Amino acid sequence: MQPFENVREELLKAGIAAGAINRYVIELREHLADLTAKERGNGGDAMARARTLMGSDTQLVQAMLDRKPPRALSVKAPWAVFGLAPVVAIVALSWLIAMAMMRLMWPMRDLMPAQMPGSYQALIAGVTIFTGYLIGPLLAATSIAIALRQRLSSAWVWMGLVLIALFSGFFAFHAPDAERPMYGAALVVMHGGRVDPTGTLILVALRAGILFTLSAIAWRMLKARQTVTT
């Protein structure tokens, strides 16, 4: 284990911003190297002596906490990081992408995607896959990475994964088809020109269920591995 890793762990658990901790640990290591070089002149185990002179891990952790260092946003406002931010990102991205696609496809507004040139069809397919199958998993992975980095086990992480699954299950770009003649940012099942609430609910629940299950398994496994290694 590298020197001062325990200091890092304790400060992360105390909710201090990871960037500030990283800087502290880097400087402590540089200081230790200088002090070790100086102590070499005195013979014996210079490294051990230098490490003792630096102070115990507890002293170093307390020294930083006493100076009121910046706290991580995910600790200060977990509701914003794990709840609000991903929900806003999903809704805004889906809506903006749908608007941009509608504008781009305006000259061909009377055509169905199957009747458009190949490049447009490829673009529609790419955007559909991105908003429908990638935004949710990417945001879930980001939330998990933030929680792991900050050693969090807050209920907000679970809440965030549920919200990401639900919102990304509903919001996604869709191109016109036989049932839905418009471009849109939400997955609504339609039959005979009318919205099918049950069908929509089943579709959203299915999509959300799959994403939530996969992200929950990943979160539990990675958290368990982190607990073992630290």
Next chain:
Amino acid sequence: MAREPNPNFMAGVPELMILRLLQEREMYGYEIVQAIRAETGDVVSIGEGVAYTVLHALEREGALKSRRRRVEGRSRIYYALTQAGLKRYQNLAGTWLTLARAIQTVIKQDSFQTFIQTFIMGGHHAAV
């Protein structure tokens, strides 16, 4: 054993020392700790690892700025004083000088009274 930190009444001294040293030139953490020890004849010593928490706090408050520099093959974070830091140093130094003068006066008076009591009043008493 880790170097013992100074007692509670030394609170604020590390900041003062750091700001004073950085007034002359930019320095890195290890250099600052060694310079404080050398310049105060080991009377003031900042814990080897603790100096960085002071430096970071001063930087957050805008009194210092830092940059990474490569010197003799080693990359180090150098700290320099800002205008706000210079102002802060002048205020701190002024406060400390006033305080030190006041304490010195009190201690001198105390020493004088002790001298009077021990050698003059005590001597008079003995004579009686």
